[in-house]
Amino acid sequence: MDKRFFLALVLTGAVVLLTPVLFPRPTRPTPMVPADSMAAAASPTAGALSASAPSGAPSAAPMAGVPSSLAPAAPEAAAPAPTTVTLTNTLASYTYSSQGAAFVSATLPKYTRLGATTGTVALEAPAEPLLRYRLIAGGDTVRFDQLAFTPSSVAPAMTNAVTFTAPVGQGGEITVAYALADTNYLAEVRITARGIPSPAFLLTDLPTGFLSQERDSTDDHRHLAYASRAPIGGAERIDFRKPDPGERILRQGPLTWAVAKSKYFLVGMIAVDTTASPLAELQVTGAPRVNREATRAMATVVSPLGPDGVRFELYAGPQEWERLVAMGREFEHTNPYGGWISGLVQPFATIVMRVLLWMKRTLRIEYGWILVIFGVAIRLAMWPLNSKMMRSSIQMQRIAPLVQAAQEKHKGDPEKQRTAVMKVYQEAGISPFAPLAGCLPMLLPMPILFALFFVFQNTIEFRGVPFLWLPDISVKDPYYIVPLAMGLSMYALSWIGMRNTPPNPQTKMMSYIMPIMMTVFLFNFASGLNLYYAVQNLAALPQQWLIANERGKTPVASAPVQGGGAKRTS
Secondary structure (H helix, E strand, O other): OOHHHHHHHHHHHHHHHHHHHHOOOOOOOOOOOOHHHOOOEOOOOOOOOOEOOOOOOOOOOOOOOOOOOOOOOOOOOOOOOOOEEEEEOOOOEEEEEOOOOEEEEEEEEEEEOOOOOOOEEEEOEOOEOOEEEEEEEOOEEEEHHHOOOEEOOOOOOOOOEEEEEEEEOOOEEEEEEEEEOOOOOEEEEEEEEEOOOOOEEEEEEOOOOOOOOOOOHHHHHHOOEEEEEEOOOEEEEEEOOOOOEOOEEEEEOOOOEEEEEOOOEEEEEEEOOHHHOOOOEEEEEEOOOEOOEOOOEEEEEEEEOEOOEEEEEEEEEEOOHHHHHHOOOOHHHHOOOOHHHHHHHHHHHHHHHHHHHHHHHHHOOOHHHHHHHHHHHHHHHHHHHHHHHHHHHHHHHHHHHHHHHHHHHOOOOHHHHHHHHHHHHHHHOOOOOHHHHOOHHHHOHHHHHHHHHHHHHHOHHHOOOOEOOEOOOOOOOOOOHHHHHHHHHHHHHHHHHOOOOOOOHHHHHHHHHHHHHHHHHHOOOOHHHHHHHHHHHHHHHHHHHHHHHHHHHOOOOOOOOOOOOOOOOO
8 A cells, every 4th residue: 555545545535524515415395294294103003093193282272083982071161271280209300281191391400401591401392292192092083182181189299199080982081190209210100091992092292302401402403312122123213313304214012112312311101011011113203304403303102002001101311321220121222322333332332331430439539530540541451462462563573574575585476475474474483463463452442432432422421520621521622622632642652653663654644644534533522532532542652652662672684695594683
């Protein structure tokens, strides 16, 4: 390879990065879709079901298209004003509305808003409740927000529960009961219906979006997604931007859980009994976009409604890794790391999270210092392997003239050439796989670096954590000091590594290109990730310096004298 190859590599990267900026793709016009028809639900099994879309703003209009058998027995002339009920435990306050017996919002006093507004984090969907319900029975759809629900008096604080009841049909009744846990972001939900035709299905509409609570709302919107887990197939994430407007993605169940998530928070349903999960399928439909940004989408969970109703757990809270793990059912995978390489990244991300949280509990210091210590510890743990591989590289450099001479001598006979080269390796006591092994020290830190990249994307433990001049290690450095320090330390590592090595134009060019590429790549990434990588580079400098000095003291074997044996310096 010569310098033209690396020049082509740089130009190719420039074309890939600059083309979308210089020639932006025109926005495809999207038809205006009414809120009530944006995500019509398909059949959960054989295609016989057809459900209307999630409702937008609550409506007080009379039910349209509802058969008389399901209409309220005695509809009132004017709908009463909705009543809200708030249940509170040690961690959160959940608010419910009598209009549709809907779950409206969750307030999390432990977390503060980091955006333009201040105060406590409140999980809310734009202009609508977080969780809404509809019922399909006898081929017709009943929207819960068009029924006259009445809340029970809130049970004593010991139980912290409320039940909403609404008449339907001739003597029928629908009940929605919520019971908030004492020490978790969790509520048990039970929905029952009697006096309705069979078969019946409950449609639960997940949040269509979240009001951002973050400094960087654009980045928060990029993380908007639905996620679900099936016993066969594991966890799967569907970003809001994945389906085109009007396009539907179907995830067959039964599902262990289904959630809607932002960067750090989530709201979703969890099956209590995973062997007989009521979550039959998840339907996700793309919504119209604003300036090519997908801030909304539609998702509906379909559940068969039997005589005993539907029972599930409602989680509305932070993505605290240890809490999600403790809940079981692989709920920590609500944020599956790595996308298509999750099989490689997820195990390392799990290890990294366990180590970082253990260090936090043990050392009781800021996460910034934990990242510094973690970066140094990784380099110290790899010191013996790095030394072995670097010394192997020195030996390869020492016998390089002998290898080249053997190749030149038998360049017309590949078989003799291989035999001669293997003999050189054997006499020098070096494995022929040493060139490949020499790359291992560079590859070993990469899984941890990839894991940290994804960990910093959604780990709420780093959210809003300051360090030195950094206001938040989970977002980019506002002064770009850390990424520049990372790039300079990477160049220093390459420059020291080239000391006492034969001149090589390609290696010299790469010593400039790689630091520049990595700096540009990580420029707007989380400052904590740049901090870890910079510390890694700085911690490797002493070892690189020692090896470079050792390389300068190692004699290089001379090429064999023509007509004689191989002559080596001692």
